[in-house]
Amino acid sequence: MASTRIDVRKTYKLYIGGQFPRSESGRSYVVNDAKGRLLANAAQASRKDARDAVVAARAAFGGWSGRTAYNRAQVVYRIAEVLEGRREQFEAELRAAEGVSPGRARAYVDAAVDRLVWYAGWADKIAQVVGNANPVAGPYFNLSTPEPSGVIAVVAPRGPLLGLVSVVAPLIVTGNTVVVIASEQHPLTAITLGEVMATSDLPGGVVNVLTGSVAEIAPWLASHMDVNGIDLTGVADPALAAQLEVSAADNLKRVRRPAPDTDWLAEPDLDRMTRFMETKTVWHPIGV
Amino acid sequence: MTPTASSTESSAPTSGVFDDVVRSDSSLRRFLHGLPGVDQVGAEARAAGLATRSVKTTSKAYAIDLAIRMVDLTTLEGQDTHGKVRALAAKAMRPDPADPTCPATAAVCVYPDMVATARQTLGDSGVHVAAVATAFPSGRAAMDIKLADTRDAVEAGADEIDMVIDRGAFLSGRYLDVYEEIAQVREACNRPDGTGAHLKVIFETGELQTYDNVRRASWLAMMAGAHFIKTSTGKVQPAATLPVTLVMLEAVRDFRDQTGQMVGVKPAGGIRTTKDAIKYLVMVNETCGADWLTPDWFRFGASTLLNDLLMQRTKMTTGRYSGPDYFTLD
Numbered sequence: 001m002a003s004t005r006i007d008v009r010k011t012y013k014l015y016i017g018g019q020f021p022r023s024e025s026g027r028s029y030v031v032n033d034a035k036g037r038l039l040a041n042a043a044q045a046s047r048k049d050a051r052d053a054v055v056a057a058r059a060a061f062g063g064w065s066g067r068t069a070y071n072r073a074q075v076v077y078r079i080a081e082v083l084e085g086r087r088e089q090f091e092a093e094l095r096a097a098e099g100v101s102p103g104r105a106r107a108y109v110d111a112a113v114d115r116l117v118w119y120a121g122w123a124d125k126i127a128q129v130v131g132n133a134n135p136v137a138g139p140y141f142n143l144s145t146p147e148p149s150g151v152i153a154v155v156a157p158r159g160p161l162l163g164l165v166s167v168v169a170p171l172i173v174t175g176n177t178v179v180v181i182a183s184e185q186h187p188l189t190a191i192t193l194g195e196v197m198a199t200s201d202l203p204g205g206v207v208n209v210l211t212g213s214v215a216e217i218a219p220w221l222a223s224h225m226d227v228n229g230i231d232l233t234g235v236a237d238p239a240l241a242a243q244l245e246v247s248a249a250d251n252l253k254r255v256r257r258p259a260p261d262t263d264w265l266a267e268p269d270l271d272r273m274t275r276f277m278e279t280k281t282v283w284h285p286i287g288v
Numbered sequence: 289m290t291p292t293a294s295s296t297e298s299s300a301p302t303s304g305v306f307d308d309v310v311r312s313d314s315s316l317r318r319f320l321h322g323l324p325g326v327d328q329v330g331a332e333a334r335a336a337g338l339a340t341r342s343v344k345t346t347s348k349a350y351a352i353d354l355a356i357r358m359v360d361l362t363t364l365e366g367q368d369t370h371g372k373v374r375a376l377a378a379k380a381m382r383p384d385p386a387d388p389t390c391p392a393t394a395a396v397c398v399y400p401d402m403v404a405t406a407r408q409t410l411g412d413s414g415v416h417v418a419a420v421a422t423a424f425p426s427g428r429a430a431m432d433i434k435l436a437d438t439r440d441a442v443e444a445g446a447d448e449i450d451m452v453i454d455r456g457a458f459l460s461g462r463y464l465d466v467y468e469e470i471a472q473v474r475e476a477c478n479r480p481d482g483t484g485a486h487l488k489v490i491f492e493t494g495e496l497q498t499y500d501n502v503r504r505a506s507w508l509a510m511m512a513g514a515h516f517i518k519t520s521t522g523k524v525q526p527a528a529t530l531p532v533t534l535v536m537l538e539a540v541r542d543f544r545d546q547t548g549q550m551v552g553v554k555p556a557g558g559i560r561t562t563k564d565a566i567k568y569l570v571m572v573n574e575t576c577g578a579d580w581l582t583p584d585w586f587r588f589g590a591s592t593l594l595n596d597l598l599m600q601r602t603k604m605t606t607g608r609y610s611g612p613d614y615f616t617l618d
Contacts, residue, residue, distance in 0.1 A: 051609055058611075058612075220608075220609065223607075223609070224608065224609040224611070225608060225611040225613070225614060226610070226611025227611075250608065
């Protein structure tokens with residue numbers, strides 16, 4: 001008997017401030033699978049969506065950075081738990097988008113979950129490792145502690161799941177809030193990951209996902225005076241990267257340069273966390 | 289800035305046109321209840337429709353500057369200090385210190401005991417001092433106290449008085465009491481030299497329950513001689529909304545048609561973004577016409593709105609998005 005049920009297809013939208021709005025511009029673009037066939041339409045974000053995302057990220061920053069590091073670890077671990085529970089959906093999406101084998105897709109999801117757990121563990125340990133009790137010539141405590149920079153804009157690398165997780169997780173465990181432009185070729189998994197984050201006790205606005213043209217949106221984020229850092233990991237065009245870096249200098253943003261050949265399966269170092277942290281040094285007048 | 293309209297002539301309230309109406313409580317009630325009812329759904333739909341206009345580029349730049357010139361920069365907190373009022377007054381004169389082309393706001397709005405401080409800081413810059421009076425925000429005090437409150441503020445140098453009506457009296461139908469109250473406060477706004485402070489009458493529309501009441505209150509205040517009618521104190525939610533302001537704008541338009549006198553409108557409270565402000569400007573133009581599109585006849589009672597206007601202005605002049613870090617908090 002032929003099935004008469006109508007397909008229920010998902011509309012891929014943006015993830016801003018804990019909501020899934022369409023692009024303010026009303027635009028969308030075609031996303032193809034690995035064989036060049038239509039996979040779905042994704043929202044094509046405009047500069048105003050980027051502006052709204054920065055406002056949402058700024059609003060979320062106070063609450064998120066004010067949480068205890070231990071609590072941030074719990075929330076990021078929770079993202080890993082929920083991702084693990086939806087692994088079949090992600091494996092299917094990776095196979096469709098990238099055309100990888102089932103074994104390879106499983107390995108990527110495994111690695112993404114493990115990466116989240118790895119960074120979650122760092123949340124309440126990074127201060128001990130990169131902070132310090134400084135010896136000074138006087139009867140004072142002198143303590144340096146790392147603090148989050150603020151709102152960080154990220155251009156995500158091509159890896160639809162593992163690449164995205166590897167650039168976002170180190171920023172949020174340290175207390176930053178993030179506006180991330182998902183991979184232009186593989187944006188769908190990023191929005192599905194947004195659904196995971198929306199159901200993982202992560203407050204709305206801590207991570208905001210835009211899909212669309214990097215060349216169109218990134219310059220607005222790079223010149224935005226209310227963005228404190230920009231991670232250019234996924235920028236493929238060297239001329240665009242240079243232009244973004246120049247714009248970022250307007251308000252002395254912290255910049256992370258493109259890293260085209262990163263092996264995302266390898267264990268990361270601490271640099272992705274420490275690059276977007278500020279060191280606060282306090283003199284404590286009651287001495288040793 | 290065109291400070292001419294304020295602090296000048298104070299013609300007698302509506303000079304005779306409504307003498308019959310305000311003769312007794314019952315004639316006043318007959319008149320106010322005889323005003324056409326407001327179509328609630330229609331008013332809200334009209335306001336929502338006008339809010340969809342897209343204002344861009346040079347029009348937007350014009351609208352932003354106009355909105356800045358219309359702002360009554362307000363601080364009405366129990367925790368206000370003289371230092372804060374001085375800082376606010378300095379900001380009113382020079383909203384964006386980095387850009388000399390940025391216009392000044394229309395006024396600063398403070399409690400009566402802060403008027404002298406504001407006056408001293410503002411000097412002859414052209415920025416007015418507005419004072420809330422008559423036991424703001426509740427309006428619950430004896431009449432002589434309200435009048436003394438008003439006289440104090442005028443004596444201290446206030447150019448504009450924002451009074452609240454007695455909502456209890458209005459809601460229980462004692463319209464003549466409200467009328468007399470407004471007329472007496474207007475009297476108290478007069479200075480010995482014959483000039484007078486401009487009177488803005490606050491309805492606190494969030495407490496008036498219906499649009500019909502807003503329309504009645506508007507006519508009542510205009511007949512009693514208000515120079516401006518103002519939506520809210522900012523202390524009650526909901527404060528200013530587009531439909532409420534639409535009803536008031538229609539009232540001032542109809543009032544001019546009938547009497548030839550212009551009355552200003554001031555929405556206050558809850559207007560925080562440039563987008564909101566531009567929606568109001570569109571509504572003013574579409575309802576009353578361009579005559580009202582000046583700081584003499586339309587004002588915004590706001591504090592946070594100014595920063596958003598300045599951020600949008602900076603975005604238009606520099607081509608990049610600005611952030612709240614670059615503007616003072618108050």
